[in-house]
Amino acid sequence: MTPIPAPHRLSSHRYADSSEQERGLIGWEQRYAQCDPGPYAGRIDRLELPGLAISRESVACAVEQSTAPPAGRVIFCQTLVPAGPWRFNAQSCMAGLTGFIRGGEEHLAVLPAGAEVLMVEADTELLARDLGEPPRSLLLETAFLALPEAAEIRALAEWFALLLREPAPMSALIPDLMLYNLGRLWGRTRREARALAPACRADYRIFRRAEALARDGALETPTVSALAAALDLEVPALRRAFLNTTGLGPTDWLRRYRLDGARRALLAAPPERTVTEIAMAWGFTHLGRFSAAYGAQFGESPSATRKRARP
Secondary structure (H helix, E strand, C coil): CCCCECCCEEEEEEECCHHHHCCCCCCCEEEEEECCCCCCCEEEEEEEECCEEEEEEEECCCEEEEEECCCCEEEEEEECCCCCCEEECCEEECCCCEEEECCCCCEEEEECCCCEEEEEEEEHHHHHHHHCCCHHHHCCCCCEEECCCCHHHHHHHHHHHHCCCCCCCCECHHHHHHHHHHHHHHHHHHHHCECCCHHHHHHHHHHHHHHHHHHCCCCCCCCHHHHHHHCCCCHHHHHHHHHHHHCCCHHHHHHHHHHHHHHHHHHHCCCCCCHHHHHHHCCCCCHHHHHHHHHHHHCCCHHHHHHCCCC
């Protein structure tokens, strides 16, 4: 008997720039920043079904991800390879991430080089109906609920990941099995999950306030002392918040932020805008030093990036 197929869409994309990969997850609002020097490489494999989705994302170099998952969805995350410690909202996660992330709000994750992460999404109402519970019972009260390492969780994550490998023809039973297994993970969350520590939340809030000042251009000169003064903080407190959230001190983070901004501007600039104009706009007054720093970070010259500008 021929199985009844389930409607689905499978896609796989490779990326040569973090600003391209940040647009790879449908419904997610994201901004990626390359942390490690050298050329960028990333990949997203994604399977979409009615009300459900599985994504596998990988990065060759460390990446800072400011990410807002879609609201109205239950989202399970699982690190697939032991690439090194992660950071999530200022908390160090030595073994990576395993648990449920709250949608509809912004989070900040720092992925190590070689990281691979699985994300399983389900419409809240769909999963609630399958579990026989009201949708409000599936709303997270905290940004992330972490699950301890367990053989069952790893096995379920591997089962989800297998569906990304040539799933056609896909049986109509697969969506029901996905909901059933996601429900098993959700049941473990109620019994075993733990939230982020309060100290991490405080550092994360400080970083987000400082980041907003830098991104909004609220400071004429976004230096560490200016940021600390604007936030009414001592410099050591600001430095601790940046280190715990991003792994970088504020000076290094601001420098990387400016380089990332210049790269985005180079990729999006109209033909008449020059590299010098873009460098100056991002606070780089010495073109030679800018070119050297840019080449070290991204593995190519500013002019090479400029030639690849999006139409």
